[in-house]
Amino acid sequence: MIKRLLEKRTIILMGLLVLMLAFAVTGCSNKPTENVQNTSNNTWEESVQSTKGTTVNFYMWGGDTRINKWVDEFVAGEVKSKYGVTLNRVPMDAADFVNKLANEKSAGKKDGSIDLLWINGENFYTAKENGLLYGPFTDKLPNYAKYINKDAAENNYDFGYPIEGYETPYGRAQLVLIYDSSKVPNPPKNLAELETFIKQNPGKFTYPAPPDFTGSAFVRNIMYMKSGGYEQFMNMKEEDLASTLAPTWEYLNSLKPYLWREGKTYPANIGQLDSMFADGEVWMSMTYNPLKPAGDVINGIFPKTTKTFIIEEGTISNTSFLAIPDNASNKAGAMAVADFMTGFEAQISKLDPNNWGDLPVFDTEKLSEDEKKALESLDLGEATLDQSELIQHRVPEIPAKFVPAIEEEWTKNVAKDK
Secondary structure, three states, X not given: OHHHHHHHHHHHHXXXXXXXXXXXXOOOOOOOXXXXXXXXXXXXXXXXXXXXXXXXXXXXXXXXXXXXXXXXXXXXXXXXXXXXOEEEEEEOOHHHHXXXXXXXXXXXXXXXXOOXXXXXXXXXXXXXXXXXXXXXXHHHOHHXXXXXXXXXXXXXXXXXXXXXXXXXXXXXXXXXXXXEOOOOOOOOOOHHHHHHHHHHOOOOOOOOOOXXXXXXXXXXXHHHHHXXXXXXXXXXXXXXXXXXXXXXXXXXXXXHHHOHHHHOOOOOOHHHHHHHHHOOOOOEEEEOOOOXXXXXXXXXXXXXXEEEEOOOOOEEEEEEEEEXXXXXXXXXXXXXXXXXXXXXXXXXXXHOOOXXXXXXXXXXXXXXXXXXXXXXXXXXXXXXXXXXXXXXXXEOOOOHHHHHHHHHHHHHHHHOOO
16 A cells, blocks of 8 residues: 555655746746746845845745744844845645646746745645745845854754755744643653553543644654664665554554543644643644744633653654755745844744754854844743753654555554554
């Protein structure tokens, strides 16, 4: 099954490539489109000057009201003030805007409707493999040079796939579990203790059904621990994936009778699980954003007794990025916005749980003394784990090409009753 899924995906990608070559023959070049504003010979200052009075269409996931508000108010206000750019946030799931880019490419549309993307993982892999992205461009961003560790693997690989300057870091993420300390005074420390908790408290734990982003990450985290670690996936052959996953399905199926609704159904998405946790229906939730629970406490969504924990075997982490489409109409404006959001001002605002609560991408060694003091003085809330603890237990994502197959196999082996 897995091999067929991967073969099918390869056929689709090859078909897109063939279609792109056909357009190239008829005059539609695969090279990055440059408009008047975006000549590669411009200095950064000239490029920024050219953005005044323009609009940047920023396509991003729109499922979190706090994130939307931060982009609409803080980011939009700052780039308007600094560059004269109007930022137009367009909510859309990543898979959908990648399809939109592919359709525009197929139609030979050189002045596309999208200027900037919030993207990573499988969607970045698909977009880059099919020539849908502009780049490399990170070497043009002053804040990338100023704040980003260019040698760090997390800034050079996205789900194991080489970035090569086609996206700039935007935020860090790491899976943590959320609990109500008034109901769970001693949270589990490892996978064995988590299993014990689930079985001793039937109906009080569950996870979102993949392909929900957080639910999928939880399943992959279990997969790491039941298959002997993540390293083997880095160079794994596609035909070996099925046998590697078998212990994961056996373990997750053993938990089903003790899950919410006995594992006969799962929350459709992380929003549903969070609502169940907030109402006390379950005693745990989870998030790929370690600071989100603190923000939810501040906003009265989660109880004040909310805390977070990680299992000592390690939890999956990744980086989200900003990318620019190959056919973006306003590349200069997109780079100006991307540069601002890579810089310290935006990153520390984003880190504040009152605003968003997203881990920053800057290298703390590159910060000035004043910036370090500002970082140290920021209150991250009692629900947030110490950054050193998160880093100590961080493990990377597997190659993006395996993710859809794992999600399909979960549906076949766990979600569907045998």
